[in-house]
Amino acid sequence: MSQYTADEMMTVAAARQLRDGTACFVGIGLPSTAANLARATHAPELVLIYESGCLGAKPDRLPLSIGDGVLADTADAVIPVPEVFNYWLQPGRIDVGFLGAAQLDRYGNINTTVIGGDYTDPKVRLPGAGGAPEIAASCGEVVVIVRQSRRTFTERVDFVTSVGYGAGPGDRARLGLRGGGPRTVITDLGILEADPDSCELTLTRLHPGVTVERAREATGWPLAVAQDLSTVEPPTAEELAVLRALEATMRAAA
């Protein structure tokens, strides 16, 4: 078996989550890498949508930003940004939204706005919402990709930028959020899935070599663990080769 890093395992696990032929709203960074890995391996018909207005982008290298020219050059259509949100996201045409997080709670609520202090005088000012609140609201389902640590996996998020399951079961319906919410969270330690009844993120799979204890230590709330906890298949040689080739394209372009 070849050697691989925890980040590579996370990216491969996230890529496997994307089914061929679905439409996926992609942010830059880990989501973009994972989505392009999926497209280059098991999901050649995966439709990548970037919020800059590129529908069906087929980049042959990893884009440097969501507005990279390679996305426009290879897209089925380049549309104005208001249409991205009004015609494509809002009516529920997009199957999967792929998000990152600076903080995440057990119900998959996401903070990318401020950490510590209060809103007007924060300890850390983060970039903010971008497209995430409406992606979290309207996509068929949301996949979150984020490294797991107590700093990130918090009992309460300091600011709700994007809603997961709110305070628990029934909240999405009460709020009128029409998408399915954060079904899956992929981390460098394993995979958490929202429990269908409690909506609580539950550890269902661990990456090879990771223990439940370690996942618990990296979680700021008492982590629910599935009874039938299983182990994620390690990256295949092909997955690793394609992933590394993709990442090399980004270094070359940069």
Place this chain on the structure above:
Amino acid sequence: MAKLVSLADGVAELVRDGDTVALEGFTHLIPFAAGHEIIRQERRDLTLVRMTPDVVYDQLIGAGCARRLVFSWGGNPGVGSLHRFRDAVQNSWPVPLELEEHSHAGMANRYVAGASGLPFAVLRGYTGTDLPRHTTNIRSIDCPFTGETLTAVPALNPDVTVVHAQRADRAGNVQMWGITGVQKEAVLAARRSLVTVEEIVDELTPVPGQVVLPGWAVTAVAHVPGGAHPSYAQGYSVRDNAFYVAWDEISRDRDTFQQWIERHVRKAEAKA
């Protein structure tokens, strides 16, 4: 018909202290040169508007031009955080920066309402988030037909919108293509507009996916080749990614930032 002007004259005439100013672009066609001219002319107390304030807004904020920022995502695209923006929010340096924070969907719709001559826009958005608790410009509204509760955001009508485009003809008709973001809406929503272009041509040859802004809908056009650098202009230049990466280091420290602005902006000549 849009006037053809120099960048310095265009900014002097169209961007005034205290104005609400949008320099739009979605990592492509960012009007950097115009932003630098605003810094050189020492505009103050601006309300800066932008969906994705990036490095040029970091520069304007760090140079003390802005009093307020209306935005939905502030970062160095593909690199990380904006240190001048963070310093202004966290430490009020060089001056306090007031924020009005939205989501992309909200901002895009605010421009659409502004361009449409409507007082507000309706969307499914923000529900359940903490944004409406801090941004009073996010309200709810009941649909008069179905009774469903939706979100309303007010129109954005900047005093002036500045964008960069690939080219214009001598009558000031503007042509842009590739990722054109929200630039058309931002120009049409504004009271005045300034467009910097890579090239002035006799005739605009059609390009697939183009957006054309008729000269009579634009106030002024300035010929500024390379005016989007370090971002890019599709068909003319590629993104100078090394600069975006370098900006992280330059902007981290107040002194390094000020030296950079002094040398590369304040003491530099306008590009055109």
